[in-house]
Amino acid sequence: MQEELITIGELATRTRLSLKALRLYGDRGLLPPARVDPRTGFRRYGPAQVERARRIVLLRATGMSLTRIVEVLDSSGEKPVRLLTSYWREQESVHVARRAAVGYAREVLTGRSPTMYEVSERDVPEQKVLFIQRHVTAADLPGFLADSSELLFSHLRQAKACLSGPLFAVYHGLVSKDSDGPVEICAPTQSPDVEPAGHIGVRIEPAHREAYTALTKQHEGYSAMAAAHDAVGVWLAEHGYAVSASHREVYYPNWATAEPGEHVADVAIPFRPGPISDLGKVNR
Template sequence: MDQELITIGELAARTRLSHKALRLYGDRGLLAPAHVDPRTGFRRYGPDQVERARHIALLRAAGMSLDRIAVLLDAQGAERARLLDAHERQQESAHAARRAAVRYARHVLTGGGPPVRGIAERDVPEQKVLFTQGHVTAAGLPGFLGEATELLFGHLRRAGAGLSGPVFAVYRGLVGEDSDGPVEVCAPTRDAVEPAGRAGVRIEPAHREAYLAVRKGQEGHPAMTAAHDAVGAWLAGHGHVRSGSAREVYYPNWATARPDDHVADVACPFRPAPPAAAVSGPAGS
C-alpha cells in the first residue's frame, strides 16, 4: 500500500500548493492524509487526492472560503452547480460593493462631504426588545443579520409573541474590514418573552432620532456607510449631541422590494442643541 501513496512533498509538487496549505487543508478535514506515520508524523496521500487538492486550490483562487469548499466538494451534480452559481452571485455583489466604496472614498478624499439631503427627525417611544449581540466584520455582517433575525423570530414564535415594530440593528462599535462591532439585533415586542440562550430582553428608552431613508437599490455596506456619515454630519451641523448608538431599521419588504422601494432607515438618537444664549445689551442700557 505504501508504494501507492505519495509524500506531502510529491503532492505539493504536483499541485503547486505549499506544505503549509496542504497541512491546513488536512487539519480542516478537507484533505485528510490517507496515512500518517504514528512515529514520525509523516503524511502520505493517495493518487486520487491530487485532483481533490487541485480542486481546492481552484476554488480558493475563486475566493471561496474553506468552509464553503468543504460543502461543495461533498455535494454532487446539480447541487455543486447551484453552490457555484450562488458563490458567483456573491462575488459579483461584493465586487459591486467595493466599486461603490471606491467611489465614495474618492468623493470624500477629494473634498466632498457626505450629502445631508433627506435627513428627517422623529420621536421613538420606549419599547421592549428581544435582542442578540455579536462581533462581526463587514464581510460577515449580512450573514450575521440574517442569522440573528431568524434566532429572534424563532424565540418569539416559541413564546407565542409577535413583533410590535420593525427589526433594527444597533451598532455599538464600528463595523468594517478590520473592526467587528459589536452589533445588536433587536426585535420589538409588547408580549411576554423571557431571555434564553443568546437572546436577551431589555427596554429601549424613548428618544428623538435623526434618520435617512434607504432604498433597496442602495443596500450594501458602502451605501449604508455613506448614510451613517450623512446622519452624523447633519447632527454635527445642527449642534445636536448623540444620545445613543447609530442603528439601522429594516422594514418587512426588504426581501421583495424593487430598487426604488424604501426598505430601511439609518438613524441615530440625539439630544437637541441647547437654545442659543440671549445676547445682552451694552452695560447700563
C-alpha cells in the first residue's frame, strides 16, 4: 500500500516548524520532501520526513548547527549517538573556557591584577618552518587549524621529512567574531629538502625569548585563549618588556586526546627588554 503523503502545511502543524524553516531545511538537503510535483513545485512529505523533522527539532534545541545535524541524521548504527556525545563534550569544553574568561574579565573590570595565569620565560632557538597563512575569523579558526595542519603533515610526508617540534600558530592580528587576523599555522622541521608548494611557504623563524603561559585541555577554547593572550601581554607591560614579534599559540601532540587537566598548549609572546612596542596591541 502506498503511504499517504502530507502537504508542507500539514508537516508544519505536526512539527511546529515554520514554513520558512521547512523550506530552508529542504533546500539544505536536511529535510528533503518525499515528492515534489514537477508542475506546481508543491512538496509532499511522508512518515519518514515527519520523524526526521522531529529529530531535527531535538538536535537544534541542543544548539547543534545544521551541518552537524545532517551528519548525525545521515549516520547509522551507534554513530549518531557517538556524534551527539562528541558534540556535547565540545560544548561543555567551550562553557568551561568561557567561565575561565569571565573570571579573568571580572578581575580586570574590578581593577585587580589578574592572577589566573602563571607566566614564565624561555628561549626559543632559530628554526625552519613550513607555514600556511590566511585571514580567518574566530568562527573559521578551528577549521583552518585542522585543515592547514593536515596539509602541512602531508607535505612533510611527501618530502620524507618530520616535525622537529610542536605545531604553532602566529597571530599577526586580532582574531575574533569581527576581526580576521591574519594567522599562520607553522610546522617546524630540520629537513633541508622541504620546499614551498602551493599555499605552503617555508621560512626561518628567528631565535627569540618569549613569555608564555601553559594551558590545560579544559582551558583550550577560544575564550580562555583570548584571556591568556591578554594576561601574557599585561605581564610583559608590568615587567617593562617590549613585544618583538606577533603573538603565538603552541599546540602539543596530545591536543586531541588529553584529559581535562593535562597541559596541551601554550600562549606565548616574543619580547625584548625596553619600551613597550605597538606590537603589544596585536593579540588574538
